Amino acid sequence: MAKTRSDLLQGTLDMLILRTLALESMHGWGVSQRIQQTSSGVLNVNQGSLYPALYRLEEQGWITAEWGSSDNNRQAKYYKLTRAGRKQLDEETANWQRLSAAVEQVLQAT
Amino acid sequence: MPNNLARSLRTLFKLNRAEQEMEREVRFHLEMETEENLRRGMNPEEARLTALRSFGGVERFKEECRDVKRNRPLETLWQDVRFGARVLRRNPGFTLLAVLTLSLGIGANTAIFSVVYGVLLRPLPYQQGGQLIVLRQQAPLARNNNLFFSVGEIDDYRAKNRTVADLAEHHSMAFTLFGGPEPERIQAAVVSANFFELMGVTPLLGRTFASSDEAHGAEAVLILSHQYWRRSHKGDPNIVGRVFRMNDRPHTVIGVLPPLPQYPNENDMYMPTSACPTRSGERFIANRNARMMSVFARLKASMSEAQALADLSTIAGRMKETYPDAYPANLGFSLTLASLHKELTERAQPTFLVLLCTAGLVLLLACANTANLTLARLMRRERELALRAALGASRGRLIRQLLTENMLLALIGGVVGVLLAAWSIKLLVNFAARFTPRAAEISPDNTALLFTLVVSVATGLVFGLLPALSLRQNLVPSLKEGSGQTAVSAGRRRLRGALVVAQVAVSFVLLIGAGLMLRSLFKLQEVNPGFDPERVLVMRVTANWSKYTTGQQYRSADYFRTIRLPLLSGRLFTEGDDAQAPQVAMINQTLARHRWGDEDPVGKRISFNEGRNWVTIIGVVGDVRQYGLNREPTDELYRPVRQTNGAGNLLVRTTAAPAVMAPQLRQAVYGVDPENAIDQVQTLERVRHESIASPRLTTVLLGLFAALALLITAAGIAGVMALTVSQRTHEIGIRMALGASAISVLRMVLRQGLTLVLLGLALGVAGAFALTRLMSTLLFAVEPTDPLTWLMVALALAAVATLACFVPARRATLIDSLTALRSE
Numbered sequence: 001m002a003k004t005r006s007d008l009l010q011g012t013l014d015m016l017i018l019r020t021l022a023l024e025s026m027h028g029w030g031v032s033q034r035i036q037q038t039s040s041g042v043l044n045v046n047q048g049s050l051y052p053a054l055y056r057l058e059e060q061g062w063i064t065a066e067w068g069s070s071d072n073n074r075q076a077k078y079y080k081l082t083r084a085g086r087k088q089l090d091e092e093t094a095n096w097q098r099l100s101a102a103v104e105q106v107l108q109a110t
Numbered sequence: 111m112p113n114n115l116a117r118s119l120r121t122l123f124k125l126n127r128a129e130q131e132m133e134r135e136v137r138f139h140l141e142m143e144t145e146e147n148l149r150r151g152m153n154p155e156e157a158r159l160t161a162l163r164s165f166g167g168v169e170r171f172k173e174e175c176r177d178v179k180r181n182r183p184l185e186t187l188w189q190d191v192r193f194g195a196r197v198l199r200r201n202p203g204f205t206l207l208a209v210l211t212l213s214l215g216i217g218a219n220t221a222i223f224s225v226v227y228g229v230l231l232r233p234l235p236y237q238q239g240g241q242l243i244v245l246r247q248q249a250p251l252a253r254n255n256n257l258f259f260s261v262g263e264i265d266d267y268r269a270k271n272r273t274v275a276d277l278a279e280h281h282s283m284a285f286t287l288f289g290g291p292e293p294e295r296i297q298a299a300v301v302s303a304n305f306f307e308l309m310g311v312t313p314l315l316g317r318t319f320a321s322s323d324e325a326h327g328a329e330a331v332l333i334l335s336h337q338y339w340r341r342s343h344k345g346d347p348n349i350v351g352r353v354f355r356m357n358d359r360p361h362t363v364i365g366v367l368p369p370l371p372q373y374p375n376e377n378d379m380y381m382p383t384s385a386c387p388t389r390s391g392e393r394f395i396a397n398r399n400a401r402m403m404s405v406f407a408r409l410k411a412s413m414s415e416a417q418a419l420a421d422l423s424t425i426a427g428r429m430k431e432t433y434p435d436a437y438p439a440n441l442g443f444s445l446t447l448a449s450l451h452k453e454l455t456e457r458a459q460p461t462f463l464v465l466l467c468t469a470g471l472v473l474l475l476a477c478a479n480t481a482n483l484t485l486a487r488l489m490r491r492e493r494e495l496a497l498r499a500a501l502g503a504s505r506g507r508l509i510r511q512l513l514t515e516n517m518l519l520a521l522i523g524g525v526v527g528v529l530l531a532a533w534s535i536k537l538l539v540n541f542a543a544r545f546t547p548r549a550a551e552i553s554p555d556n557t558a559l560l561f562t563l564v565v566s567v568a569t570g571l572v573f574g575l576l577p578a579l580s581l582r583q584n585l586v587p588s589l590k591e592g593s594g595q596t597a598v599s600a601g602r603r604r605l606r607g608a609l610v611v612a613q614v615a616v617s618f619v620l621l622i623g624a625g626l627m628l629r630s631l632f633k634l635q636e637v638n639p640g641f642d643p644e645r646v647l648v649m650r651v652t653a654n655w656s657k658y659t660t661g662q663q664y665r666s667a668d669y670f671r672t673i674r675l676p677l678l679s680g681r682l683f684t685e686g687d688d689a690q691a692p693q694v695a696m697i698n699q700t701l702a703r704h705r706w707g708d709e710d711p712v713g714k715r716i717s718f719n720e721g722r723n724w725v726t727i728i729g730v731v732g733d734v735r736q737y738g739l740n741r742e743p744t745d746e747l748y749r750p751v752r753q754t755n756g757a758g759n760l761l762v763r764t765t766a767a768p769a770v771m772a773p774q775l776r777q778a779v780y781g782v783d784p785e786n787a788i789d790q791v792q793t794l795e796r797v798r799h800e801s802i803a804s805p806r807l808t809t810v811l812l813g814l815f816a817a818l819a820l821l822i823t824a825a826g827i828a829g830v831m832a833l834t835v836s837q838r839t840h841e842i843g844i845r846m847a848l849g850a851s852a853i854s855v856l857r858m859v860l861r862q863g864l865t866l867v868l869l870g871l872a873l874g875v876a877g878a879f880a881l882t883r884l885m886s887t888l889l890f891a892v893e894p895t896d897p898l899t900w901l902m903v904a905l906a907l908a909a910v911a912t913l914a915c916f917v918p919a920r921r922a923t924l925i926d927s928l929t930a931l932r933s934e
């Protein structure tokens with residue numbers, strides 16, 4: 001079954017989720033809100049991509065999940081970054097910076 | 111929270127654990143999103159709908175999440191199993207047939223394996239049984255390969271050896287036991303005091319012998335065997351201490367043995383050497399030629415059998431030099447030894463290995479059949495599979511699903527097989543008991559269960575992989591095909607053909623094996639036993655004393671007349687040959703020929719004790735095959751019963767049916783002397799029947815397997831042919847519409863089937879050639895390449911196979927061309 005988004009975008013989403021969780025453990029809704037707010041509304045993660053990404057990251061052992069109660073006393077699943085996840089985040093950040101620098105170079109070339 | 115939201119969510123997501131969690135998570139998210147929307151100013155309805163919409167397509171979402179969670183192998187496995195179970199339930203005919211064939215195959219293998227394991231593979235139940243050896247003295251030049259041992263020889267070996275940790279003696283005698291409700295005839299083993307210690311046996315009750323029990327003049331003691339204790343004393347826990355009378359002495363029971371196989375023969379009880387009247391006699395002990403005992407030994411920890419043999423042979427050599435009178439050169443005296451394990455298993459090995467191979471082949475046949483059935487069903491399921499592939503299942507996933515189904519089938523077959531095996535094992539144990547005392551150790555235990563599991567899994571793999579791997583890479587075209595008739599890939603058809611060929615070949619091999627055994631059995635039954643066994647009753651009557659004999663037979667004057675043994679020369683015993691008359695003897699033809707060649711031995715004299723007493727030969731009779739119909743007759747010498755005292759078998763030729771006369775005869779014997787003990791009453795015909803029981807049972811088992819094989823193969827052939835016909839219905843319809851006759855259609859179909867059969871026969875001939883030489887030890891007077899058997903088997907198999915082809919072929923001719931053309 002073909003994926004409709006490119007691997008590039010998927011990797012980027014993973015990186016953003018990991019980065020968000022590096023600052024603070026939170027539930028899926030929180031992650032999506034935080035990404036939206038931090039990007040000033042540019043990046044709007046739709047749920048259909050968010051949760052599969054979260055489950056995938058969990059399978060790979062980069063985040064762990066735990067049920068807890070939210071601010072308004074509702075049950076929610078909180079995700080936390082693991083040490084392996086932190087390492088993965090650093091790696092992906094480095095890759096991204098290298099990639100975006102290269103793209104920038106190409107665009108600047110006359 | 112709004113009810114319909116909850117309800118709709120629940121219907122969207124199936125309620126199992128992971129899905130439940132997902133649902134809760136998503137619910138939370140939706141709630142938060144709805145609240146956010148409300149805060150932004152939407153009305154409740156809008157808020158809800160917007161939230162829902164933001165999730166995108168629900169199915170897609172579910173599938174994606176599930177896909178990610180694909181790596182939970184246990185959950186998918188469980189799904190596969192449930193689906194597989196449902197598939198099997200929906201096809202009860204197929205499932206039942208497959209389970210039946212598989213369970214028969216697996217069950218047979220488990221049963222035979224239990225026997226093979228219990229008898230051949232399992233280590234002996236004695237402590238460190240690998241160190242136990244059996245010694246044997248032989249005089250090959252006098253054609254005697256078991257000379258037994260005398261007291262002097264045992265002492266020499268025990269004292270002078272360097273390789274053996276301990277040595278024990280054993281001989282078995284029948285005595286009469288008094289102290290029970292009636293005089294009881296028992297079989298007692300007379301052993302040295304260290305016997306049980308050597309074997310590493312600890313008693314169940316009481317104690318075993320101490321060296322003080324063996325001292326000359328010690329009180330006589332007894333240890334009961336487990337079987338005897340249970341049988342004759344109902345497992346009485348207070349048996350220790352009871353006193354019985356035997357050989358005019360009191361014997362005290364000091365212990366009971368645990369249930370163990372008894373080697374070399376089953377005995378009711380054990381006693382020390384000092385308690386045996388013969389063994390403890392002074393003259394017997396001093397006489398180096400008085401050989402009666404068997405010897406067991408335990409190797410020293412660091413010694414090998416070869417070293418022990420060299421060491422003990424040296425001692426034997428020195429004995430020959432020191433006592434030349436006891437070891438005349440014409441004996442060719444020598445010593446040999448073998449491990450106890452080998453002694454116990456040698457006789458059983460060939461038969462059981464052949465049976466194991468046979469059972470294995472039958473299982474292969476069952477696998478081939480099930481594989482064929484599965485392939486056939488697969489073709490009908492192609493649309494379903496194609497649909498699943500289109501919905502996103504990878505080829506690997508589908509293969510895994512099919513494999514799980516087949517594994518399930520195999521495991522169910524395994525469970526039923528285990529039940530079948532447990533039920534049949536008692537019969538097999540009785541059968542095995544004829545070959546080895548270890549039969550008592552056979553039981554369906556954990557090893558057998560493990561074996562069954564392994565075999566079931568292997569079976570599932572074998573017949574499951576083949577069809578599963580035949581799945582085409584791209585299944586989608588079958589969806590597009592309008593007709594339900596999917597085009598059969600040539601590869602798959604060839605596979606089915608190959609399976610049938612293999613089945614025919616294997617069946618041929620099995621049938622040849624069974625056929626050879628059958629002919630062998632007939633030959634055995636035809637062997638002239640040397641006497642006329644009709645309506646003769648045999649009883650063993652013993653007076654209160656049993657004497658050791660040197661291979662002589664004591665016969666009353668009427669013996670030869672009773673069994674109608676032909677007198678070839680001289681005269682028979684008469685009443686006049688009693689204790690006062692000159693000592694006489696009769697010999698058989700074989701002995702006459704060996705000692706005197708063509709000369710008439712009547713009138714010649716022979717002596718057993720170096721000229722002290724002479725016996726005159728008064729007659730020669732025909733040979734009796736005393737030790738089994740398949741052995742050469744041995745030298746036999748007969749003495750009249752009145753010239754010695756001893757026990758004998760009383761043979762009575764009855765006018766009425768022997769069984770009816772038995773009680774009257776018993777009364778007559780008791781009437782003469784109530785201390786006579788009678789046992790082993792049976793007809794001579796029965797005795798003869800029993801002597802060929804082992805090959806008969808082997809033949810029955812092999813025959814059963816072969817019949818099963820034939821049945822499975824016939825069913826397999828018929829199945830394949832039927833399917834071929836049904837798939838070619840369209841084509842056949844066209845042919846018939848174009849004018850082909852029924853005969854030509856029949857011929858066309860038959861030709862296809864018979865080609866397979868002939869190929870199978872050819873392969874089978876090659877296979878049988880290679881394999882049957884392995885069973886030549888089981889055969890009697892029949893060569894493994896016996897042409898008659900081969901011809902008959904080939905014809906029989908060809909006939910059955912042709913019939914199996916014929917029935918579906920005939921159905922082909924009945925195809926109405928119009929319906930055939932119309933059929934999709």
